[in-house]
Amino acid sequence: MKKIKILLTILIFSMCSNVHAQGEFEKKYSADSLKIWTRKTMKEVYKSHPGMYRYTSKNTFDKLIDSTTATISDALSTIEYYRKLKPLFAKIGCLHTSLNLSKPYQEYYETQYNFIPIEIFIDSNDKVFITKNYSTDTTIPIKSEIISINKKPIKEVIEQLYKAIPSDGYNKTLKTLVLNYHFPFWYESILGSTNNFEIKINDNGQKKSYHLNGVTRKELKLHDFNIDQKSPLTFEIKKGIGYLKIQTFSSSSFKKNNQTFKKIINDVFVKLKKQNIQNLIIDVRGNTGGSDKNAVKLASYFFNEPFQYWNNPVEISEGFYNEYKFWYGIFFRRPKKVDNAYQWKGMHWWLSTAFNYYKTQKPSRQNFNGNTYLIIDGGCMSSCADVSAILSHNKKVIVFGEETGGGYQGNTSGMMPVTPVSPNLTMTIPLQKYTNAVDATKNFGRGTLPDYLIHNTLESWINKTDIQLDYVIQFIKHKL
Numbered sequence: 001m002k003k004i005k006i007l008l009t010i011l012i013f014s015m016c017s018n019v020h021a022q023g024e025f026e027k028k029y030s031a032d033s034l035k036i037w038t039r040k041t042m043k044e045v046y047k048s049h050p051g052m053y054r055y056t057s058k059n060t061f062d063k064l065i066d067s068t069t070a071t072i073s074d075a076l077s078t079i080e081y082y083r084k085l086k087p088l089f090a091k092i093g094c095l096h097t098s099l100n101l102s103k104p105y106q107e108y109y110e111t112q113y114n115f116i117p118i119e120i121f122i123d124s125n126d127k128v129f130i131t132k133n134y135s136t137d138t139t140i141p142i143k144s145e146i147i148s149i150n151k152k153p154i155k156e157v158i159e160q161l162y163k164a165i166p167s168d169g170y171n172k173t174l175k176t177l178v179l180n181y182h183f184p185f186w187y188e189s190i191l192g193s194t195n196n197f198e199i200k201i202n203d204n205g206q207k208k209s210y211h212l213n214g215v216t217r218k219e220l221k222l223h224d225f226n227i228d229q230k231s232p233l234t235f236e237i238k239k240g241i242g243y244l245k246i247q248t249f250s251s252s253s254f255k256k257n258n259q260t261f262k263k264i265i266n267d268v269f270v271k272l273k274k275q276n277i278q279n280l281i282i283d284v285r286g287n288t289g290g291s292d293k294n295a296v297k298l299a300s301y302f303f304n305e306p307f308q309y310w311n312n313p314v315e316i317s318e319g320f321y322n323e324y325k326f327w328y329g330i331f332f333r334r335p336k337k338v339d340n341a342y343q344w345k346g347m348h349w350w351l352s353t354a355f356n357y358y359k360t361q362k363p364s365r366q367n368f369n370g371n372t373y374l375i376i377d378g379g380c381m382s383s384c385a386d387v388s389a390i391l392s393h394n395k396k397v398i399v400f401g402e403e404t405g406g407g408y409q410g411n412t413s414g415m416m417p418v419t420p421v422s423p424n425l426t427m428t429i430p431l432q433k434y435t436n437a438v439d440a441t442k443n444f445g446r447g448t449l450p451d452y453l454i455h456n457t458l459e460s461w462i463n464k465t466d467i468q469l470d471y472v473i474q475f476i477k478h479k480l
Contacts, residue, residue, distance in 0.1 A: 025108045028075040029423055035069045037422045038085065044419075045092070047319030050342075050433035051412030055093035055169050055445050064091055078105055078424040083190055086164040089427070093169045093445065095381055095405065096413040096430040101189065105424040114195050114214025115184035119222070120146065121462070122176050124455040128154045130201065131462055134219055135212040143458060144201040144208075149187075151198065157191065164190045167405055168385070169445030173378030174405030180461070182222055225286035225379035232257060235268045241476055242272055242280040246298070249290030249383045261294045269301050269366040278370035279476050283469065285375055285401060289382025289413075296357050299387050302372060302396040303363040308437035309390055310358040313343040314414065315433040344432070371479075372397045373472050376448060380404035382413055386436055388448045393438040400475075401454055401468050404447030410435040 042065050046052055053061070068088050076084070082101055089099040101109065118140075119132035128146045146154045158179070165186065167174040179186060195214045200207065232253045234245045248254075254261050272280060289295075296309050321335055321342045335344040346355025374397040376388050385406020391397045414432030421427050443449055452471070460467045 025078065025105055025424065027423075028077050029081065030075050031072050033422075034072050034076055034081055034084075038069050038072070038088075039065065041085075041421055041427070042088075045089075045097070045427075045429055048317055048429050048431060049092070049094070049097065049412065050315045050317040050320070050431065051094055052092060052317075054409075054412070054433075056091060061091070064088060079109060079189075079193065081423065082425060083164075085425075086190065090164055090166045093167070094412050094430065095167050095171075095174065096411065096416060096428070098166055098428045099421070100426050100428075102420070102424045102426055110188075110217060113188060113192050114216055115220055116149070116187045116192075116197050117212055117215045117219075118184070118199070119180075120183045121180055121456075121458050122158065123458055126155070126158070128158060129458050130199075131458075134215045134221075135210075137210060137212060140199075140210055140212075141201070141203045143462065144203040147200040147202055147207065149197060149199055150194070152191075157187075161186050161190055168381075168407035168411055168447065171378070171403065171405055171407070171445075171447050173403045173447070174381070175378075177225065177378040177405070181225065184220055184222070225288060230257060233259060233261065233264055235264075235271075237271070237275060237277060240277065240279065241473065242268075242277045243283065244268060244280065245283045246287055246384075248287055249292075249294040249298075249387075251291045251294065253290065254294075261291075262297060265294075265298060265301070266364075266366060269364065269368055272368060272370070273366060279373070280368060280370060281373045281375065281469070281472055281476075282397070283375045284380055284384050284388065285377040285468070286379035287381075287384035288379060289384050289406070292354060292357055292383050292386070295383040295387040296361060297364075299390050299396075300361060300364040301366060301368050302391060303361075303394070304367055304369070306360045306362055307390075307394065308358075309361050309386075310410075311435040311437045311440075312338075313345045313358045314355050315341045315435070316344045316431060318342060320431055371476070373476065374399045375468055375472060376401045376404050376450060377468075378402055378405040378447075380447070381406040382411060385447055386410065386434070389436050389438050392448045393436075393442075398452070399448060399450045400452045400472050401450050402456075403449050406447055408436070408438060408443035408446055408448050409440060 065088065068084060072084060078101070082099070085099055089097060117134035118130050121129050121131045123129070130140065130142055130144050130146060133140045133142065148154055149157055161179060162172070162175045165175040165178055197212045197214065199210045199212060201210070232248045236243050251261065299309060316335060333345045335342045344355070374388060374391060376399060380388055385404040388404050389408045392399050410433070412433045413430045416428050416430045418426050418428050454468045454471050456467065459465070
């Protein structure tokens with residue numbers, strides 16, 4: 001989200017360079033060293049992350065750090081240490097903040113251990129089912145319910161993975177969607193270190209066990225949230241209903257596909273007005289975000305009067321301000337301290353207007369006054385979650401589907417430098433905090449909640465039937 005072109009490279013700190021020797025990859029590090037690295041790493045996060053305490057107080061987080069370091073009693077390898085820190089980073093409640101294995105270490109680790117050879121689906125009752133089988137054992141029944149993996153109850157497996165997956169606030173729909181798409185990757189990095197898997201299932205009341213060998217990354221055929229990025233924006237009118245599918249707000253994606261968001265979206269609303277279309281479906285499921293400019297542009301078509309998008313200017317941390325304030329005046333406007341926050345109005349107008357959406361926004365001349373139906377899910381993040389919140393808060397849309405993965409009140413993203421961390425890890429810290437112009441007391445720690453909750457089912461997931469879109473179409477027909 002919020003890809004801002006800046007004229008400086010930001011490096012917060014460099015604690016350790018990645019080591020490529022196989023012996024170093026297998027090395028174990030003393031408990032004392034790991035505890036020191038943990039506190040140094042979290043100190044840098046504290047210093048630079050302006051949304052660090054959005055959902056968890058400093059006092060609570062200090063206790064989380066203490067409890068994490070207390071579990072480090074023996075020497076650990078990189079992967080063992082990573083599994084300690086990953087849940088701690090997830091506790092920040094920021095989907096843009098991440099801790100990852102370095103690319104060389106990840107590649108090395110995957111030569112030692114393969115992936116669990118199944119894909120899964122987690123339903124609305126938290127039951128877990130097999131949806132694809134990549135193993136050589138073709139007798140494994142698809143749609144069978146998983147009881148355990150390597151003797152660990154499946155409920156504990158999922159709970160442990162949820163704790164390691166970052167999301168905004170206390171959101172769960174994003175975590176579920178991530179596992180529905182990428183379960184083998186997360187299982188390997190958080191629970192793996194094996195090439196053999198014992199899976200117990202319930203197949204129509206019969207309990208069965210299977211012993212499976214792992215598979216390589218190349219043998220997996222996993223998909224991302226958005227399968228068709230070649231058409232980031234599509235529109236059609238069918239039986240008097242407009243259907244607008246927006247798979248991303250990323251300007252680079254539109255440019256790559258020879259599309260201009262501003263022109264295409266304007267043509268859409270001109271066509272709606274010319275044909276007097278009164279019902280419009282906007283489908284943003286799986287839209288992971290992108291340019292704020294494009295998201296704000298979309299919002300402008302649903303207002304008749306000037307409106308607020310962000311509640312206040314972008315915020316940065318005091319640590320970031322103190323360390324880089326010498327650049328202000330050359331490229332940036334000087335931040336101002338307002339209460340306990342540093343508000344940053346960004347770059348000079350002749351460089352970028354990406355920080356200006358805290359100002360009152362103008363409605364579009366082609367604004368739409370018909371009925372709008374927004375379909376969302378856990379894959380809606382960053383700027384997509386922001387615009388969903390704005391439209392929902394202002395009652396410009398009726399919302400269907402599942403809770404957005406991005407936060408209702410806003411997010412922390414913008415400039416996101418990647419920094420090496422000991423040992424053989426990297427971390428990403430977003431440096432800008434955005435606050436949406438919505439009710440600050442509503443949906444705290446959650447995303448935008450649908451007016452009509454519609455869960456995917458095991459059958460719809462496997463058969464790729466769109467029950468959410470079908471529901472909306474039937475909803476419109478009953479109103480006509």
